[in-house]
Amino acid sequence: HEISLRGVCASFSDILLSLSPFLISVQWCRRGQCVKQGDEGPRPQHGHWSEWSSWSACSRSCESGVTYRERQCNNPRPAYGGKFCEGSSRSYKLCNTQDCPPNSTDYRAQQCAEFNSKHEVFATLPLKLFFPPDQDVCKLYCFAEGYDFFFALASKVKDGTLCSQDSSNVCIDGLCEVILVGCDRVLGSTAVPDACGVCKGDNSTCKVYKGQYTKQHYTNRKSY
Incomplete structure (x- = not known):
């Protein structure tokens, strides 16, 4: 059990074992919990995302399937008044987008x-x-x-x-x-191919040649 005294708290066993109030292991009460001592209490701990899970099974076998992956705000969890993770905990993308066989049931x-x-x-x-x-x-x-x-x-x-x-x-x-899909096929993504055709690339996988093309091109001519 923990006891709160004037904004600080200590375990009941600490009080029994202490010969003086100054020997009590002092902690701060913050939002109903005993936390470690400090001039102003513990610093806020902001939440951070875990790694993404693997993609789920596709919801459909054709036309407009959807798959998703998830992440948790537990790396670490927000504590002591810290902020929750920013962004979405779930991401979606399309899968199995080929046409369904003719006469398929809706x-x-x-x-x-x-x-x-x-x-x-x-x-x-x-x-x-x-x-x-x-x-x-x-x-x-x-x-x-x-x-x-x-x-x-x-x-x-x-x-x-x-x-x-x-x-x-x-x-x-x-x-x-609304189906807004980037080149990574993630819904809502703004990802685009680079100059080399690589999705979200940095133009480093191909070479760009500059110069003037001077070779003359002859059209096919018929002789009579």
């Missing part, structure tokens, strides 16, 4: 069909694709086949689902994201 429709066997009602009312209103494009709505009502079956469609039939934007973590 990805949103596939997600509706997954519920057909999960509830006795849906077993007798097969579900089909229904595109929701603009404000809910990344929620899963499905029509009951043969009826004029629909169900909201998931608050988020799977990552990589198109926001609408006439858009190339995709749903990621429940939000419709």
Whole structure:
């Protein structure tokens, strides 16, 4: 147990073992915790990011798959009033962007069909694709086949689902994201190829030749 006395704290065992209050191992109370002694208490410890994790499995096998990686603000964690890490804890990029085979089932429709066997009602009312209103494009709505009502079956469609039939934007973590992709294929990236064609390169992998080209070029001529 720890005891606080006038803004400082010490363990109960320290007090029992001490012959004088001056022999107590003094610590500071800061935000409800006993921390090491100092003129003004411990200095703030700002958080720093861990290394990125490996990329996740691609969410789709074709058209608009999405993969992500994560990092944690624990290297170290913020402490003593220190700042949290800046930036995002998750990064996304596209994967498996080749066209799906002809006559493939719509990805949103596939997600509706997954519920057909999960509830006795849906077993007798097969579900089909229904595109929701603009404000809910990344929620899963499905029509009951043969009826004029629909169900909201998931608050988020799977990552990589198109926001609408006439858009190339995709749903990621429940939000419709505009597809802005750098040469590294990371969503939201501004990465561009250098003069050598290397993504995010520094123009060091190729040679630039300067001069004047003087060789005359002759066009094909027909003789009559």
